Amino acid sequence: MRERGGRPMPGVLVLMGSGETSPTMVEVHRSVARRLPAGARAVLLDTPYAFQENRADISARARRYFARSVGLEVRVAEGVAGADWVFSGPGSPTYALERWNDGPVGGDLRARVRARRGATVLASAAACTAGVATAPVYEIYKAGAEPHWRPGLDLLEPLGLRVVVIPHFDNAEGGTHDTRYCYLGERRLSRMERELPPGTAVLGLDEHTAVLVDLGTEEVEVAGRGGLTIRRPDTRAVLPAGTRLTLGELRRLAEGGGAAATPPSSLSSASAQGARQVTLAETIRACECRFQEAVAGGDPSAAARAVLDLEAELVRWSADTEEDDGGVDQARDLMRLLIARLGEAASEAGVRRLAGPLLALRDELRRAGRYADADALRDAMGRGGVQVEDTPDGPRWTTRPD
Known part of the structure; x- marks a missing residue:
């Protein structure tokens, strides 16, 4: 020494x-x-x-x-x-x-x-x-x-x-x-x-x-x-x-x-x-509660913010080796669930307003190599009325006709 x-x-x-x-x-x-x-x-x-x-x-x-x-x-x-x-x-x-x-x-x-x-x-x-x-x-x-x-x-x-x-x-x-x-x-x-x-x-x-x-x-x-x-x-x-x-x-x-x-x-x-500091388990519970409250209150924007916040915490905790209470894997499972529910719960107009932030989240997932999560988000947006197409110039989205 x-x-x-x-x-x-x-x-x-x-x-x-x-x-x-x-x-x-x-x-x-x-x-x-x-x-x-x-x-x-x-x-x-x-x-x-x-x-x-x-x-x-x-x-x-x-x-x-x-x-x-x-x-x-x-x-x-x-x-x-x-x-x-x-x-x-x-x-x-x-x-x-x-x-x-x-x-x-x-x-x-x-x-x-x-x-x-x-x-x-x-x-x-x-x-x-x-x-x-x-x-x-x-x-x-x-x-x-x-x-x-x-x-x-x-x-x-x-x-x-x-x-x-x-x-x-x-x-x-x-x-x-x-x-x-x-x-x-x-x-x-x-x-x-x-x-x-x-x-x-x-x-x-x-x-x-x-x-x-x-x-x-x-x-x-x-x-x-x-x-x-x-x-x-x-x-x-x-x-x-x-x-x-x-x-x-x-x-x-x-x-x-x-x-x-x-x-x-x-x-x-x-x-x-x-x-x-709060633990990842506490953050998971808080984001899930915020998401549920937003969906119940008809606020898809707040629901999307809860998903985005959970993604940010996943990045912050990505080096954790102990993973108490399921850790990062549990948070990823929850995020996939929330992404699926977002498409089901939001109205077409709601998802249309969120297209920009959700596409940004999808891009982050793809850059991190998490293609299954990115595909799940694309599918959720489709169920909400926004069709996403990947092009050489980047993703494009259109709304489904009424």
């Missing part, structure tokens, strides 16, 4: 509950990137998702996100030695652990934290590995294994924290069943807590939330949309976004004692910016 003025680069450890490559965490990443020296060596560990067929696509989206939104040129690497900034995110915690512990990565990650040098950012599945034990989420939630723990990297032990880390702590995707606590739910987590070594606490990180630990000053900050929960069998403390405390105070909370945390009103720029 590089040095500034002959001194070791200050260290920072960041754990994220989710949203690591989404707009919600941009300011958190930027706050860390500002600590780095010029020409910093930034690496991405793809191990947690290396078993997936779309591994290269996930890495490409992540690299694009960090380059465009954070200003970091990141390369995929198998090791972390000499890196100024290290990031790892979604996938399977146990798949990552098995490979990191079989090679030098596990030891190198522990050495970074112990030496308190460099920036180490672990999110979602990778964050799961940071504690004394790790929840094998894939095996329990998706394959039906009995609730159990696997040994973790224990990166927080040099900081005096005997904890397990549970990302996605406030997940609510289950609807009719409990998917909190990284899809474990209360019943399974309560059972698993009884199997932890004595004195071990749970650090629960909400989605689109991060905890930043300055390894030099030992200052701790919670940033983003949710909170950090310190859970023990007999006590529970919730630190909302904007909370600042010392590492010593966090240790006492993890041990079951109290802490004097700065009130959440004292927000840093990273916390405040993260708190203002």
